[in-house]
Amino acid sequence: MSAETAVRALAGVPHEPGAPKPDAIVVADDVVRRFGGMTAVDVRHLEVQRGAITALIGPNGAGKTTLFNLLTGFDKPSSGSWTFEGRSLHGMPAARVARQGMVRTFQLTKALSRMTVIENMRLGASSQPGENLLTALVPPLWRAREKEITEQAEELLVRFKLDHHRDSFAGSLSGGQRKLLEMARALMSKPTMIMLDEPMAGVNPALTQSLLGHIQALRDDGTTVLFVEHDMHMVRHISDWVVVMAEGRIVAEGPPETVMQDAAVIDAYLGAHHDTDLGDDALLSDEVAERLEAEAAAEAAAEEGKA
Numbered sequence: 001m002s003a004e005t006a007v008r009a010l011a012g013v014p015h016e017p018g019a020p021k022p023d024a025i026v027v028a029d030d031v032v033r034r035f036g037g038m039t040a041v042d043v044r045h046l047e048v049q050r051g052a053i054t055a056l057i058g059p060n061g062a063g064k065t066t067l068f069n070l071l072t073g074f075d076k077p078s079s080g081s082w083t084f085e086g087r088s089l090h091g092m093p094a095a096r097v098a099r100q101g102m103v104r105t106f107q108l109t110k111a112l113s114r115m116t117v118i119e120n121m122r123l124g125a126s127s128q129p130g131e132n133l134l135t136a137l138v139p140p141l142w143r144a145r146e147k148e149i150t151e152q153a154e155e156l157l158v159r160f161k162l163d164h165h166r167d168s169f170a171g172s173l174s175g176g177q178r179k180l181l182e183m184a185r186a187l188m189s190k191p192t193m194i195m196l197d198e199p200m201a202g203v204n205p206a207l208t209q210s211l212l213g214h215i216q217a218l219r220d221d222g223t224t225v226l227f228v229e230h231d232m233h234m235v236r237h238i239s240d241w242v243v244v245m246a247e248g249r250i251v252a253e254g255p256p257e258t259v260m261q262d263a264a265v266i267d268a269y270l271g272a273h274h275d276t277d278l279g280d281d282a283l284l285s286d287e288v289a290e291r292l293e294a295e296a297a298a299e300a301a302a303e304e305g306k307a
């Protein structure tokens with residue numbers, strides 16, 4: 001799906017939490033995750049549009065990573081259910097979820113530092129569909145498969161400009177390069193949907209443009225992308241749709257240009273006193289900033305009146 005098609009498909013979707021999508025690849029209902037007395041995730045309804053780039057934003061601690069963990073089988077919900085391509089994934093362990101075509105990367109990179117870049121890549125292929133016992137047991141089949149995996153890994157390394165580091169230990173790469181490696185590795189299984197948890201965090205500005213390009217290229221090849229990000233420039237620049245979480249709930253949805261102006265979103269961010277980059281043209285419209293300044297001035301005046 002091209003960028004335009006994805007945007008067109010979402011054009012009629014209401015700008016509200018839980019909005020139904022014309023072609024949802026993920027549908028979640030009443031997904032709750034509690035840690036002791038604290039509710040980290042409480043998602044009534046969420047649909048993710050197939051073939052689009054959806055950003056999941058929200059202040060620190062909103063539950064974004066926990067929701068990723070639940071959807072991809074890295075954590076178990078207290079209650080709730082969801083489907084991926086119409087199939088229930090509830091209770092399915094992460095490796096099987098990956099085989100269904102849903103893969104994710106981590107906020108903190110999990111590249112294995114004592115393995116080389118190419119070895120890391122080859123690991124990404126292990127959960128591929130079609131990997132069966134027969135292939136594993138018959139050496140010619142097995143060798144052909146190995147060769148195919150290595151070729152695919154090398155192609156991806158070229159695409160992500162990591163081919164010079166093919167035989168370096170992953171631990172010797174910069175943080176940004178490890179993020180790229182992790183994304184490249186996730187693509188080894190040819191996923192239908194990729195979920196990226198803060199793909200830009202720690203990435204050198206020199207690499208960010210190419211990272212954005214990679215994500216858009218994935219969408220243009222038909223891959224569904226769901227990503228968590230605090231960098232509002234990135235959200236604005238590449239997402240077709242934005243879902244906002246606060247305190248475990250979905251509080252707003254819409255296209256990037258409207259959702260950033262939403263009162264619930266501004267409240268969520270301001271309420272959390274978060275310290276991340278909202279971007280210079282981001283969340284606070286001039287009107288809102290003026291309103292807040294006016295309120296502060298009124299409060300100060302009232303204080304003075306009392307004194």
Ligand SMILES: Nc1ncnc2c1ncn2[C@@H]1O[C@H](COP(=O)(O)OP(=O)(O)OP(=O)(O)O)[C@@H](O)[C@H]1O
Nearest residue numbers: 035039040058059060061062063064065066067107
């Ligand atoms: N394993 C856990 N045990 C206890 N509490 C947890 C656990 N994992 C997450 N939490 C809590 O759940 C809440 C949501 O955390 P989560 O990591 O999902 O937030 P987030 O939106 O990804 O935040 P950030 O933007 O900082 O990454 C937080 O209050 C966090 O402390």
Ligand SMILES: [Mg+2]
Nearest residue numbers: 064065066107
């Ligand atoms: Mg997180």
